[in-house]
Structures are given as C-alpha cells and as structure tokens.
Amino acid sequence: MPVKARERVVELLQVRFANGDLDMDEYERRVAASYQAKTPQDLDSIIGDLVQSHSELAVPEYGRITAILSNNEQNGVMPVPRQLKIVSVFGNAELDISAATFSPGLTEIEISAVFANVELTVPLGVRVESGGSTFLGNFDSKVPHIPGFAAADEQVIRITGRSVFASVAIRAAPGRLATAAVPAPRTDDAPRRLT
Numbered sequence: 621m622p623v624k625a626r627e628r629v630v631e632l633l634q635v636r637f638a639n640g641d642l643d644m645d646e647y648e649r650r651v652a653a654s655y656q657a658k659t660p661q662d663l664d665s666i667i668g669d670l671v672q673s674h675s676e677l678a679v680p681e682y683g684r685i686t687a688i689l690s691n692n693e694q695n696g697v698m699p700v701p702r703q704l705k706i707v708s709v710f711g712n713a714e715l716d717i718s719a720a721t722f723s724p725g726l727t728e729i730e731i732s733a734v735f736a737n738v739e740l741t742v743p744l745g746v747r748v749e750s751g752g753s754t755f756l757g758n759f760d761s762k763v764p765h766i767p768g769f770a771a772a773d774e775q776v777i778r779i780t781g782r783s784v785f786a787s788v789a790i791r792a793a794p795g796r797l798a799t800a801a802v803p804a805p806r807t808d809d810a811p812r813r814l815t
Contacts, residue, residue, distance in 0.1 A: 629654045629663045636670050679723040687711030704729045708736035716741040718793045731781030733788050744792040750779045757783035761790040
C-alpha cells in the first residue's frame, strides 16, 4: 500500500472533520481504519461517502481577488475556482492555496500586477504551467517537480498574466494538513534528547 495514498485519505478526513462533516468518534474510527487498510479499495471504502458528498459544485467556476491600494492575504482550506483572476494595483496580494480544494483537471489563474506584489503558494506535487509577461518587473515561478511526491496526475494549475513595475512570485509548499500529519525530517545529526 503506497504511503502517499494513505496520507491523502487521512488528509481528507482531517479536512472533513475540520469542516464539521465528521464527529470525533467517526473521525477517529476512519483514521484507524485507514492505517489498517490493506488495499486501495479499502481506502476508497473509508472515504467513499465523503468524496461523493463533496461534489464539484462546491468549487466555483469563477473567482476574483483584488488588492488596489491595499493588502489582501488569504490562506487555508478553501475552494479554488476553476478560473481565478488576481489583480493587484499599488497593493499586495498573498494567496496560499497549498491546502485548498480544486476541481479535477485544469485550474486557470490569471495574475495582473501593476506597481504591486503578488505571492502565490500552490500545493507541492501539482503540475504547474506558468507563463507571464513582464515590463520592468518579474514573473518568477519556482515550483519543483518532485518524483514520488505527486498529487493527482490529472490536476494542473495554469498560471498566466503580466507584471508591470511589479513582482509576481509563485512557490510550492506541502499542504498545511499534510505537514501537520507528518513531522518535518531532522536536518542535524545531533542525538535526540528525551526529557
């Protein structure tokens, strides 16, 4: 059984528990069952009713985020529209969608930044297609493709737009729920102390 498949099921259960779709007993029962599952079909049976109730209608078709002479910061578990436009004029827009819900297939994000700053954080493992034009600014996409750390293969985020005297930075990060479930690896060689 792939560890990533089990982690995705636990992450979905965490999201549904946080949204109030599961009570504590049901959440704990399903998490325990996911760790005891032997096949992908076992995992599917644990979340089958949750996936069906989480229909594509929950993800809007269009959305817009603006920051004009202001600051707009958003993050957390939220639906990302299939087509999202981010506009920042003399402002700052920061959007962390690393723990967001996407519709299957293509999600298109158009960024327009004029004398502004736009920072976009996408989920690690999702394929990102990025292309933007700049005039005395930057449109910087540093989203790695990490073999073995892949989200659903059919999920693509296409980011386009323009930057005029502005900065657009696109980065990737593991979803907040995934990082909460899996502790970060130690980077030092020092022995662990028990207290």
